[in-house]
Structures are given as structure tokens and as C-alpha cells.
Amino acid sequence: MRNNLYACLLLAALGYGCAQTPSASKGPITDAAKLSEAAPTYAATITAADLSKHLTIIASDEYEGRNTGEKGQKMAAEYISREFREDGLTGPVQSNTTNPYYQTFDLEKSQWGDGYMTVGKEKYLMMQDFFVLGSSPFQTEQAVDVVFAGYGIDDAKYSDYNNLDVKGKVLVVLAGEPKGPNGNYLISGTDKASDWGNDYRSKRNAATKRGAKAVMIVTGTNPGEFNSLTQRYKAYANRPSIGLKSSNENPSAATMFISPVAGASLLGTTTEKLIGYNKQVATAGKPVAATFTAAKDVKIMTERKSEPLPTENVLGYIEGSDKKDEVVVVTAHYDHVGVEEALEGDKIFNGANDDGSGTVAVLELAEAFAQAKKDGYGPRRSVLFMTVTAEEKGLLGSEYYSENPIFPLANTVANVNIDMIGRMDYEHEKTNDSNYIYSIGADKLSSELHQINEAMNEKYVNLKLDYTFNDENDPNRFYYRSDHYNFAKHGIPIVFYFNGVHDDYHKPSDEVDKIIFESAEKVARLAFHVTWELANRDNRIVVDSNKK
Known part of the structure; x- marks a missing residue:
């Protein structure tokens, strides 16, 4: 997606000549209306083809199911950090002098005895x-x-x-x-x-x-x-x-x-x-x-027998302009469940949908925002793109970040979380309808986030926003089962995008060839527009509920 043509296309669309960029003359644009006008150009850089390109790599057998602390997870972390670096994002973990894109920490690997x-x-x-x-x-x-x-x-x-x-x-x-x-x-x-x-x-x-x-x-x-x-x-x-x-x-x-x-x-x-x-x-x-x-x-x-297990969250940062102290966090988990040697046939759980699909969406959003900043249309608020480890072990990577944040939680405006996109669940398979996404949690802490989510969808994407799993009495409890919850429990508004459960969930058959990339593209673009609006609007969204 790295293409110098984007800047010219943007400037032509907004009435500029290709010889002059906003950053070359007046510095970054901070006018919310002008930034809103620019959003579709950068959203268009998020494509099914690019999502497929990334996912074909990180959900391949070579990555061995990306089990936390193991070889495949380390390979995925390196791939993600390299993409962040090449796209021009900053590694914000200053304490890590070896790789500032990594928030490293030790988990405990343990087993019960008597x-x-x-x-x-x-x-x-x-x-x-x-x-x-x-x-x-x-x-x-x-x-x-x-x-x-x-x-x-x-x-x-x-x-x-x-x-x-x-x-x-x-x-x-x-x-x-x-x-x-x-x-x-x-x-x-x-x-x-x-x-x-x-x-x-x-x-x-x-x-x-x-x-x-x-x-x-x-x-x-x-x-x-x-x-x-x-x-x-x-x-x-x-x-x-x-x-x-x-x-x-x-x-x-x-x-x-x-x-x-x-x-x-x-x-x-x-x-x-x-x-x-x-x-x-x-x-x-x-x-x-x-x-x-x-x-x-x-x-x-x-009795419990334990040993340390080193792992890492992968962070890429784009500093904002006039509201840079406020931060919007975009997350997906890049780990999966590894290999099961006892199985017959395919033993590798590649996790293409869970959550390779969300991971590559975060990569695409990061690249789009980075390109916008290069063109002088960088976000007013800072944006942290974070792929977290150990979600499958109990939301541990996001919990670790929420307890050891790189940026103060008090300054964290919202979390946009993407966990499983580009598939149809049982209910939607009945009608072969892939033009939907379950939207969870946007109204629980901020009425404005819910309004933004609906407005951006209606204006740009036109997915069916399905609120089935947003019901507080939903027995599946999906609101509590992905990484956004570790932000929500600290009072930070969240929105969670999820395609629901299917026959390949947590099975070796969760493969890349079953992803509907056109659907994943639409959800990723919705996440982009919501993030863009959160980062560039004049006022920080309100927190007007005590729900956690």
C-alpha cells in the first residue's frame, strides 16, 4: 500500500496541486471539517487485497498457530513491528532500548500438582x-x-x-x-x-x-x-x-x-x-x-509448579498535533492457540479469523493513518495501534497494558477493538449475508461513541450493525471476552467489532481461504472512520455512564 500516488490523489481531491503539501507550507491541518473531508481518501487505502496479503503470511503454517510465548508468536510480533516501522510509526516503549515497538513482560507458565x-x-x-x-x-x-x-x-x-x-x-x-x-x-x-x-x-x-x-x-x-x-x-x-x-x-x-x-x-x-x-x-x-x-x-x-514465559505486546504510535496528549487506542490480539500434536491430520490452529483478521486490520489502519500524517493530515489526537498477546490465555496482554500503560489511562479517549472479522456466523450463514458486523459496547460508557459508530457507518460503509450481543443479559458475555474489556473496566469507552462464532472457531480449519476479504475490508474501514473521528473531532467524547 506504500504508494506516493496517494498524496497527489488526496491533494487533487481537495483542490491542491501536487507540488505543495499542507505540511510543506502551513504545518499539519487541525481543522476538523477539513480532516473529515480527507478521511475517505485514506479509508480507500484499506483494501481486501492488502488484508489478504498480510493474513496469508501471519496465518500460514510457518507461524505455527502463534501460541503465546512460542516461536510463531515471536515471528508474528516481528512481522507486525517491522510493518509499523516501515510505515513510519514510532515505537513508543522508551524503556525498551532493543525494540521500542515491544512492551515485553513475563507471564507465568504453570501446571497443577497435588x-x-x-x-x-x-x-x-x-x-x-x-x-x-x-x-x-x-x-x-x-x-x-x-x-x-x-x-x-x-x-x-x-x-x-x-x-x-x-x-x-x-x-x-x-x-x-x-x-x-x-x-x-x-x-x-x-x-x-x-x-x-x-x-x-x-x-x-x-x-x-x-x-x-x-x-x-x-x-x-x-x-x-x-x-x-x-x-x-x-x-x-x-x-x-x-x-x-x-x-x-x-x-x-x-x-x-x-x-x-x-x-x-x-x-x-x-x-x-x-x-x-x-x-x-x-x-x-x-x-x-x-x-x-x-x-x-x-x-x-x-500445589502449583511454575516457570516464567516471556512475551510482548506490539505497539506502533502516531503522535497527534494540537491534542497530542489525548490518545485513541486501536487493538486486536495477534496470538492464537498453537499446535495440537494429538490431532489426526492438520494439527496447526492458524487462527485466520481469530484473530489474524483483526490483526491485519490494525496494520492497515496504522498504515492509512501514517500516510495521512506524511501528507499533512495527521490526527489531532495521538493514536496508539496495539496488537496484544495472550488474549487466548485470558486477555492477559491487554490486562498487562491496562495495569502498566505506556500512556496514562486518564488521557485515553477510547478503545477500538477488532476481534474476528470477515466471516459469517451460524445465524448469517442461513441467509448468506456477510454485510453485517456485531457491534458491542459502544453505548455502555459513552452515548457519543455509539452515535459516532452509527453515523460513520451510515455515511461511509453501510454495514448492518447487529446489536444482538450488546444485550447486557446475553448469555455469551462477549462484552467481557475480548481485550476491550480491560479498557472498559477502567471507565474508558470502547467499541468492539466481531463477526460471531462459526464451525471453524478454535479449530485447525480456521484458515485464510475462508475469509471473505470484501467483508473484512468494510469492517476495517468502519473502524478506520470511527478512529479518525475520535482522533480529530473538536471535543473529547463524553463518558456519561457508570457501566463497566
Whole structure:
């Protein structure tokens, strides 16, 4: 796409001669209207052919599925950083003197060893009766004090922690969140659940803040439900996993999903009485003091063997002009899930759609913005193009950036995230309709971002914006399942573009030849126009919601 003809085409379209560029005479343009007029010229440089060119490389067998910390991921990082460098983007990681396009850090690669919990003479086994999420402090067998903490909620409208001392103790809490006598959730006052019920991390964070050592979330109402709800943990529990390195200074409370049988045993009661607590709360419409007597002779052992795993986010930066201290971040994850040697036939998960498609879209947006800056039409706000690592391991690359930002989060205007474009999901395959994209999250923190997204689509692209997965009660929870969430949880407005799930999702058959590049081109151009508007409008978009 690097073609000197672009500048002449742009200048001709705007009434300039090719002998003179804005940057040569008056410096960069900062007039929002003039920059808006220039946008279509640069959007047109994002083409199906260029997307295909990049994706054919990074989603090839040579890149071995781009598994985090492995050879293929390193090859992809080098390819992306080289493209950023050649397009003229700056590497903004000043602390990295070797490669300023890399934000390097160590993850932990670890695997469970021996694990159990004893309650008196009863023994409950890890990976059968309970599962640990993340790290655990119980490397050796330890005696613990157990406390029941209702639903584990600590909210201004409802708190299970009033008059409860949990410091250094292990909490047993119920999954979900309470409803009132009318059937509405007590926290929201509506039929819509809050993050307390949707995201276990809210309960973990509350337990951590209160000084608890661990929080055990009773999952399901009987052994069958527990087994069903934790099936995916069984599939992965014996494999090595990857996580952010835990801080010894301020460790998070260990999080465990436990069976109702084990939970009742810990509290000296029956499963029926434990699960029946929710009816007591529903009747009272507020937290209720439980009558459970916690077991005294409880010991826990969850051995974890770990080693460091170096990896890197790849960042390319275009400095803005008159509003350069404000930053718009464009993201996609470039990792995938690697190789599965046990498979027959094709063993390589090339991840063309997930998320090679988003990665190459970010490359194309970066190149378009870089060309605009060369022509004197650079963004007023700075734009950070970032492909993140370890999304498939739990959004770890974006979480690391959000906790260690190169640019202050207070100055971060918005995040535009692209994760899987250019395919049709099950629903749209029925009508062979590829002219759509699921738009998720734009209205959750900023009404203006939602309006911008719709306006740019109507003016330039004309995709069907499908809001099915934007519903707060959507059981797929896609809003919480890609990298934008690590910006949203810090109050930064986001918009997430996603084509939905298909038969090739997380299979070796997710190949380049199945991408509809004309569809990917349209979505990438929409992302470009939204980013262009966010970067060049006079006023920073408002944050007018408390949703996370």
C-alpha cells in the first residue's frame, strides 16, 4: 500500500496541486471539517487485497498457530513491528532500548500438582470437587478459617461484608447475585444482572480488598449442575496454563469454584439449606445473617509448579498535533492457540479469523493513518495501534497494558477493538449475508461513541450493525471476552467489532481461504472512520455512564 500516488490523489481531491503539501507550507491541518473531508481518501487505502496479503503470511503454517510465548508468536510480533516501522510509526516503549515497538513482560507458565481440601475426615479433590482459577497461596497444606459471606458482594446497595471480619480467612459465597420479592435483582432493581453476578472477578476483588485469603464460589445447586457448569475447567485443568505473574506484595484472593456438596460441608450444613439461603434473601430483600456453623478442621493444598514465559505486546504510535496528549487506542490480539500434536491430520490452529483478521486490520489502519500524517493530515489526537498477546490465555496482554500503560489511562479517549472479522456466523450463514458486523459496547460508557459508530457507518460503509450481543443479559458475555474489556473496566469507552462464532472457531480449519476479504475490508474501514473521528473531532467524547 506504500504508494506516493496517494498524496497527489488526496491533494487533487481537495483542490491542491501536487507540488505543495499542507505540511510543506502551513504545518499539519487541525481543522476538523477539513480532516473529515480527507478521511475517505485514506479509508480507500484499506483494501481486501492488502488484508489478504498480510493474513496469508501471519496465518500460514510457518507461524505455527502463534501460541503465546512460542516461536510463531515471536515471528508474528516481528512481522507486525517491522510493518509499523516501515510505515513510519514510532515505537513508543522508551524503556525498551532493543525494540521500542515491544512492551515485553513475563507471564507465568504453570501446571497443577497435588490438590485437595479436607474437612475433618472428609476429603475433596481438586479438579473433581473444586477448581482453582488463577494463582493460589496453598502450595503446602495449610489449616484455614472459613467464613460464610453470602454472595460475596460489597456494593453500596448491598453488602455481605457488614460486621464481618474476613481478614486472612477463606470465604464461602454463593454464585450469582440476589433477587428481591418481585423477582428483580436487588442491586440493579431490574431484571438485568450486574457485574457481581456476571463476572466472578468482582467477588474476587471484593474479597481481596477486605483482606481474605481465598474466595470459594459455590457453583450449581447439585452435583450434576456443578459438573455441567465446570466441564470446560475439567478439559483444561491438567494442561499447563498461562497467567500474569502474581504480585507478592498485594496478592489477589485465590478464587475457587466449588461443588455445593463441598460448600455445605465447609459450613456444617446441607446443600438444601445452603442453596435455600437465596430464598431467605429474596424474602427479606436485603442481606440476611446466616445460621451456618463453619467447620473448624479445614485444610487446603493446591500445589502449583511454575516457570516464567516471556512475551510482548506490539505497539506502533502516531503522535497527534494540537491534542497530542489525548490518545485513541486501536487493538486486536495477534496470538492464537498453537499446535495440537494429538490431532489426526492438520494439527496447526492458524487462527485466520481469530484473530489474524483483526490483526491485519490494525496494520492497515496504522498504515492509512501514517500516510495521512506524511501528507499533512495527521490526527489531532495521538493514536496508539496495539496488537496484544495472550488474549487466548485470558486477555492477559491487554490486562498487562491496562495495569502498566505506556500512556496514562486518564488521557485515553477510547478503545477500538477488532476481534474476528470477515466471516459469517451460524445465524448469517442461513441467509448468506456477510454485510453485517456485531457491534458491542459502544453505548455502555459513552452515548457519543455509539452515535459516532452509527453515523460513520451510515455515511461511509453501510454495514448492518447487529446489536444482538450488546444485550447486557446475553448469555455469551462477549462484552467481557475480548481485550476491550480491560479498557472498559477502567471507565474508558470502547467499541468492539466481531463477526460471531462459526464451525471453524478454535479449530485447525480456521484458515485464510475462508475469509471473505470484501467483508473484512468494510469492517476495517468502519473502524478506520470511527478512529479518525475520535482522533480529530473538536471535543473529547463524553463518558456519561457508570457501566463497566
